[in-house]
Amino acid sequence: MAPRIGVFDSGFGGLTVLRELKTSMPEADYLYFGDTAHLPYGAKSVRTVAKYAIASARFLESRGIELLVVACNTATALALDEIKSAVRIPVIGVVEPGAERAASKSKARRAAVIATEATVSSHAYSRALEKLGLEVTEKACPLFVPLVEEGWVEHPVTENVAHIYMDDIFGNGATHPDVLLLGCTHYPLIRPLLRRVVPQHIEIVDSAESTATKVVGQLGSQSDAGLPGQLRCYATDSTDKFRRLGEKFLGCPINNIELVDIES
Numbered sequence: 001m002a003p004r005i006g007v008f009d010s011g012f013g014g015l016t017v018l019r020e021l022k023t024s025m026p027e028a029d030y031l032y033f034g035d036t037a038h039l040p041y042g043a044k045s046v047r048t049v050a051k052y053a054i055a056s057a058r059f060l061e062s063r064g065i066e067l068l069v070v071a072c073n074t075a076t077a078l079a080l081d082e083i084k085s086a087v088r089i090p091v092i093g094v095v096e097p098g099a100e101r102a103a104s105k106s107k108a109r110r111a112a113v114i115a116t117e118a119t120v121s122s123h124a125y126s127r128a129l130e131k132l133g134l135e136v137t138e139k140a141c142p143l144f145v146p147l148v149e150e151g152w153v154e155h156p157v158t159e160n161v162a163h164i165y166m167d168d169i170f171g172n173g174a175t176h177p178d179v180l181l182l183g184c185t186h187y188p189l190i191r192p193l194l195r196r197v198v199p200q201h202i203e204i205v206d207s208a209e210s211t212a213t214k215v216v217g218q219l220g221s222q223s224d225a226g227l228p229g230q231l232r233c234y235a236t237d238s239t240d241k242f243r244r245l246g247e248k249f250l251g252c253p254i255n256n257i258e259l260v261d262i263e264s
């Protein structure tokens with residue numbers, strides 16, 4: 001039997017993680033939940049994010065998943081323990097795998113993390129990286145999420161904004177990190193732009209690939225005669241908007257989307 005994996009995010013961004021999961025484990029069936037009615041999580045409090053994340057996780061659990069991936073960096077950073085306590089299935093977040101990837105790449109043992117305001121305020125990435133022996137610089141980049149959702153992934157405005165944010169990290173001549181960890185689901189889409197803005201010797205990493213590796217490690221390869229699995233998506237707001245934006249994040253058509261209300 002192919003594994004049935006739930007993937008949860010505040011909206012569309014987690015589809016960047018799903019894309020990696022589908023590459024690593026194409027035979028699995030995926031149930032993706034985007035809490036688009038409550039997007040963005042990145043400017044919300046722990047209490048609010050935990051409440052929405054738990055309701056979303058329980059919804060996916062009720063659909064028979066055997067493992068939940070919290071693809072949202074903000075939900076992982078603010079509420080991973082609460083989500084784990086609220087469901088009976090194994091839960092994997094993106095912060096630890098991302099920190100492990102950054103640690104494996106840093107020779108200077110110094111990393112910079114960019115993320116939403118809420119993720120940075122939680123210092124979840126700092127704790128995870130410091131545990132692995134790295135010094136950490138964190139920087140909130142709240143304008144990136146709306147710019148990516150506007151489709152401005154290659155746009156002069158986004159490039160200007162990126163210069164302003166990155167100069168804060170790399171322009172001060174202080175203790176230089178040699179790894180930049182993209183601690184938000186949306187940032188992989190502007191990775192080519194960031195590559196041009198960030199000094200060339202800085203390695204850019206994100207959590208998506210390392211999270212997929214962790215899921216494969218947990219479930220093992222359960223190939224079902226090579227047949228690709230099914231994808232079913234749930235959104236708490238407009239399914240049309242989910243399809244339009246989601247296809248950009250996933251990089252392929254999305255056909256199966258259901259509108260759900262987790263508040264009732």
Ligand code: DGL
Nearest residue numbers: 010040041042073074185
């Ligand atoms: N998914 C969120 C994250 O990875 C970004 C979007 C939001 O703020 O909800 O932090």
